[in-house]
Amino acid sequence: MVSSNYMSGLFGRSPIKPLQEHMYRVYMSIKHLSPLVEGMITGDTKAILAAQAEIVKGEHDADEMKHELRTHLPKGLFMPVDRRDILDVLLTQDKIVNQAKDIAGLIVSRNMQLPAQMNDDFQKLTNRCIDTVRQSLNTINELDELVETGFRGLEVDRVETMIEKLGVIETETDEMQDVLRNTLFSLEKDLSPVDVVFTYRLIEWVGNIADNAERVGSRLSLMLAR
Numbered sequence: 001m002v003s004s005n006y007m008s009g010l011f012g013r014s015p016i017k018p019l020q021e022h023m024y025r026v027y028m029s030i031k032h033l034s035p036l037v038e039g040m041i042t043g044d045t046k047a048i049l050a051a052q053a054e055i056v057k058g059e060h061d062a063d064e065m066k067h068e069l070r071t072h073l074p075k076g077l078f079m080p081v082d083r084r085d086i087l088d089v090l091l092t093q094d095k096i097v098n099q100a101k102d103i104a105g106l107i108v109s110r111n112m113q114l115p116a117q118m119n120d121d122f123q124k125l126t127n128r129c130i131d132t133v134r135q136s137l138n139t140i141n142e143l144d145e146l147v148e149t150g151f152r153g154l155e156v157d158r159v160e161t162m163i164e165k166l167g168v169i170e171t172e173t174d175e176m177q178d179v180l181r182n183t184l185f186s187l188e189k190d191l192s193p194v195d196v197v198f199t200y201r202l203i204e205w206v207g208n209i210a211d212n213a214e215r216v217g218s219r220l221s222l223m224l225a226r
Helices: 004-013 016-030 033-042 045-072 083-109 116-140 143-148 154-190 193-225
Strands: none
Touching (some): 016 045, 016 116, 016 143, 033 045, 045 083, 083 116, 143 193, 154 193
């Protein structure tokens, strides 16, 4: 649980620091998708439930921070970053961790297993989607430096390069999803139709992690353009 004194200290300085802290908590939750998927692949129920518990806890902590930030976000005219931009980034970050919670819930509630032919590629997709969140965190952590430099100079070039890298990683996850969908399509006739539907959904939801991480970078890119 986030302490009120800690939160007061954060919000007393700037809305940017709590936004960065929120993204850090999102990332720390998202990291547990990797052992979650590994547990699904190996049939390790204990590992699956442990990973789910960590994801749910992380989502709860991030949700508390989201509500605190929205409640305490200044409404005045002297914000270093537009209030709407802060809220847009916050809500996009929130979608990332909410999706992770949904993924864990789906795997646990349906006791999901993948066709063996998909296991390695699905683990790789999951890990690469986690990479997008880490890159998004690294990018958001530059926001205070951007404010200090007035969104000008070498710092802007540095952040633009980071955003470009984020886009490249997200594109890789799109390609990995296509491979998995093609594999699943080739196996459909031997699988339960219900299992096929939920496996497609699982692929989509994991991909959404990378999509929303990339959108965090896109919002920051819009800030740079203003």
